[in-house]
Amino acid sequence: MNQFNSADAAVDFNRDGFVIVREVFSGEELAEIDKHLAGFVADIAPNLQLGEAYFEDLAPGVLKSAFRLNKHDAFFDELQADDRIIRIVSAIFSDPDVASHGVTFFAKAAHSGSVTVSHQDNGFQLMAPPEGLTATIALDASTRENGVLCCLRGSHKRGLLPHSQSGVPGFSRQLAEPLDPDVYPEVALCMQPGDMAFHHIDTVHYSGANESPHSRRQLGMLMFSSRAKRKETAYAAYKNDLGDLHEKIGETDP
Numbered sequence: 001m002n003q004f005n006s007a008d009a010a011v012d013f014n015r016d017g018f019v020i021v022r023e024v025f026s027g028e029e030l031a032e033i034d035k036h037l038a039g040f041v042a043d044i045a046p047n048l049q050l051g052e053a054y055f056e057d058l059a060p061g062v063l064k065s066a067f068r069l070n071k072h073d074a075f076f077d078e079l080q081a082d083d084r085i086i087r088i089v090s091a092i093f094s095d096p097d098v099a100s101h102g103v104t105f106f107a108k109a110a111h112s113g114s115v116t117v118s119h120q121d122n123g124f125q126l127m128a129p130p131e132g133l134t135a136t137i138a139l140d141a142s143t144r145e146n147g148v149l150c151c152l153r154g155s156h157k158r159g160l161l162p163h164s165q166s167g168v169p170g171f172s173r174q175l176a177e178p179l180d181p182d183v184y185p186e187v188a189l190c191m192q193p194g195d196m197a198f199h200h201i202d203t204v205h206y207s208g209a210n211e212s213p214h215s216r217r218q219l220g221m222l223m224f225s226s227r228a229k230r231k232e233t234a235y236a237a238y239k240n241d242l243g244d245l246h247e248k249i250g251e252t253d254p
Contacts, residue, residue, distance in 0.1 A: 004022070004024070004084075004088075006087045006088050006091035007091055009021055009088050009091065009198070010088070010091040010092045013092050013133075013198055014092065016151075016153045016154060017151060017152075017153065017155055017156030017157070017199060017200045017202070017203035018151045018187070018189065018197060018198060018199040018200065018203055018205075019197070019198050020189055020191060020195060020196070020197050020198075021088060021195065021196045021197075021198070022192075022194075022195050023194050023195065024084055024085075024194060024195065024196045025137060025194040025196075026194065029194075030139065030194055032075075033137070033139065033219070034139065036073055036075045036076065037105065037139070037217075039073070040073060040105070041063055041066075041105075044072045044073075046061075048066065051067075052066065053065070053066040053067070054066075056109060056113070056114060057114065062109045062112060063107060064106075064107060064108075064109075064113075065104065066104065066105045067102065067104050067105075068102040068103070069102075069103040069105060070102055070103045071102075076103040079103060079219070079221075080100035080221045081100070085100075085135055085196070085221065085223075086098060088135075088198065089135065089223050092133065092198065093131050093225035093227075095227065097225075097226040098223055098224065098225055098226065099223065099224060100135075100221045100223045101221075101222045102221070103219055103220070103221055104220040104221070105217070105218075105220075106218045106219075106220055107215060107216065107217045108146060108207070108209070108210035108215065108216040109210065109215055110146075110210060110212060110213050110214055110215050111210070111211060111212070111213065112210070113146070113147050113209060113210030113215075113216060114209055115206075115207070115208055115209050116147075116171055116206055116207040117166045117171050117174040117175075117206060118174055118178070118204060118206040119163065119166075119171060119173055119174050119175055119204070119206070120155075120160060120175070120202050120203065120205075121134055121199075121201040121222070122160050122201040122202050123160065123161075123163040123173045124238070125201055125222070126160075126230055126231045126234045126235045126238060127224060127228040127229065127231070128228070128229060128231050129225075129228060130156075130159070130160065130200070130201055130202050131224060131225035131227055131228045132200070132201040132223060132224040132228050133199060133200050133201060133222075133223055134198070134199055134221070134222055134223075135196060135197075135198050135220065135221045135223055136196060136198070136199075136219070136220045136221075137195075137196055137218060137220075138192065138194065138195045138196070138197070139217040139219065140193060140215050140217045141190075141192055141214065141216075142190055142191040142216050142218070143190055143212070143214070143216075144190070145211070145212040145214070146210045146212040146215070147207045147208050147210040147216050148188045148189060148190055148208070149188075149189045149197065149199075149205055149206075149207045150186050150187065150188050150189070150205060150206055150207060151186070151187050151189060151204070151205045152181075152185070152186055152203065152205070153184060153186075153187050154183075154184050155179055155184045155203050155204040156200035156203040158202070159202055160202060161175060161176070161177075161179075161204070162175075162177065163176055164176045173238075175204060179204060184204070201222075
């Protein structure tokens with residue numbers, strides 16, 4: 001496995017709003033993750049309420065995303081506390097007391113994985129200071145062909161931008177206006193299994209559809225510094241707007 005330097009990863013992250021760290025997890029560790037994930041997908045996900053799990057519209061029964069896997073399997077609690085992940089996030093935020101807020105499964109199934117609209121994670125989380133990120137473990141190769149995550153370099157420095165309702169279950173908010181690609185160039189976070197990506201909660205990102213014959217599965221962990229606190233008034237307003245959308249589509253956001 002790669003003997004990565006947490007300090008170097010922190011420099012790149014704070015400059016660009018994202019960073020990839022290669023070969024964090026070994027093949028044996030990925031096999032163990034796959035074993036627990038397969039049990040979750042087969043036995044738990046089909047019984048979850050909307051808002052805890054979403055399935056592809058064009059491929060009924062194919063899981064698109066699921067939230068808080070750690071509530072159902074203690075293995076995922078151990079995974080989000082992995083020392084390698086904590087060291088990187090602690091270096092990024094100069095804080096030894098960072099915390100993970102749960103493990104999420106994201107997938108783009110072969111030939112049917114849908115688009116993820118352009119957004120900032122803080123458009124949903126509403127944290128201040130915005131000292132948070134999503135740490136992503138690649139379980140499959142992530143390529144241009146199978147719906148790679150794309151980040152806009154430097155966009156995290158703009159802070160929280162206006163969002164509008166998207167009408168997409170699970171991603172109910174999208175960026176209201178696009179950013180200038182010459183100022184904030186798109187970077188595709190192509191990864192191999194075992195690599196990890198970290199992107200800031202204010203980094204604008206999106207992913208395309210998967211029209212390839214290869215799946216793109218990832219586990220994500222939303223992590224914050226000990227200083228980050230939710231803006232409760234803004235969050236309450238967001239939840240109120242979300243309630244109006246739920247009445248129309250009959251589904252809930254995570």
